[in-house]
Amino acid sequence: MAPEAFLQDATRTSAREGAVVLTNVTKRYGDQTAVDRLSLTIEPGEFISLLGPSGCGKTTTLRMIAGFEHPDAGSISISGADVRGTPPNKRDVNTVFQAYALFPHMSVAENVAYGLTQRRTSKSEIQERVTAALDMVQMRRFAGRRPTQLSGGQQQRIALARALVNRPSVLLLDEPLGALDRQLREEMQLELKLLQSRLGITFVFVTHDQGEALSMSDRIAIMREGRIEQLADADTVYSRPATAYVAAFVGQQNFFRGTVTDGGAGIDSPHVRVRAAASVLPSGTGSAAVRPENVTIEGETDADAQPNEVRGELLGVSHLGETMQYLVRLGDDQSLIVRRPTPQAPRLALGDAVVCRWRPQDVLLFPSDDAAAAAGYVAPPTE
Known part of the structure; x- marks a missing residue:
């Protein structure tokens, strides 16, 4: 069985599987408004980037989708279901962070299997799904190693495999390439886009790096002060920016x-x-x-x-x-x-x-x- 075929959950039948809809979402921290009445519809299987400088609200938006933060107003739905009050582990999403958060005392295979183990998945299914996930990121031969024995790029691949093995309909990526050097970061950009194209999973990618957003995204949401300044494909954002802010920030x-x-x-x-x-x-x-x-x-x-x-x-x-x-x-x-x-x-x-x-x-x-x-x-x- 091909890895991408195996990682797709056969029980999914909804045409809106992987859709994410935010409607008038607001998040405040005291007197500070981090996200201000933001509305955004992400299509199933889309690779969308939230791009902007520090403090623009992009990471807060991602954390609300993941369930780590709760909006003060507005609604969020994932695959057609309202997720207000739903804890992170009950949402059909997984998150890859800049800090890979791999367990150093576990092998690569054990790290990837961790979520399945917590769900008490059968050993035979765990082995099959872990092998498939490692094949997808070309890391099966490193299954027995510890994370400390891997390079930064290899650790990033393991973090991806751990997120994908749970078969999420939405993968959230919070500046996952920020710790890599320039050459490796560019290589991983290509790998991420190819992987997303093969799987058809919805990717929501947070970055302050315009090059990452331009090279990978189907659409880019340029954020400013908790709102979306422009939402469009890379060519439109670069060649026909809607505002001077977008023109100045991109390129x-x-x-x-x-x-x-x-x-x-x-x-x-x-x-x-x-x-x-x-x-x-x-x-x-x-x-x-x-x-x-x-x-x-x-x-x-x-x-x-x-x-x-x-x-x-x-x-x-x-x-x-x-x-x-x-x-x-x-x-x-x-x-x-x-x-x-x-x-x-x-x-x-x-x-x-x-x-x-x-x-x-x-x-x-x-x-x-x-x-x-x-x-x-x-x-x-x-x-």
Whole structure:
């Protein structure tokens, strides 16, 4: 029997198995509101990430789904059943934490079998299910080892196997890759997504790492101050962010704040006239954003500056492998980040006068009240 076939519970027949619905959920700690009237529907078999900075409410939301925290208002249902008052061990979910919480005195197989043992599952079924779970994470040959004899990535696989062996319809993952080094973390991202695709189990993944969310998720919920700022697929969140906050948090942006011009299609800032492809802003003040990879750079020319063209001084050059990154000073209060594919990157020296350009269709515009939300994400000053 294939591992993924064995781990599916034959008694499950509901088409909504694995669906999670949060309706106007609020959680407070004293005077602090951690989650504020949050509503979210997670489809069966979906890989969804809750993404945001520390304190945005993502982990609290996950813990309420798991049953470790209880909402002060609102409702949560899992697979169509209201789980208010249901303890964690009675919910059809399992959780994988950043701290793997493996028992050091037990073997790998005993760790994976622990939940089944507590449920008094028969020994023959335990052995079959543990073997299948270890096969799924490619760890059967380590069944007799202790956790202290494993690497961080191997321990992560064991934690996953222990969670999956109980056949949950929903797997909750609370920053499970945070303790791994960069290369191993990237490998585990691929493995997690492939595993989720094979099993069809609903994954709810909490992270502050935008790269993890973008690379694995079917949809991403960007959270801010206990609410969802935008809920969409990775391409939409990255290319068409709903707010300046989302634009600034996902990837890097160059922000220009100033006066709205051209009937709402432009921003005149102290350093550049920015023009977008369409008029979307009301009159007043606003913000324009351009991603570093959408900016070109070359040595300065004698031609007059045009819209979407800015001159400055090259302050820094960084080799990022596939890309080259340039830091350009525009004035005393702002700098511009440019990224070009390494084979196409111009060879420039520090201190060179340079000109940078971008297309109108690569400009994002945000109103003045939204521009303030991105103030903390503007490229750092150059002094």
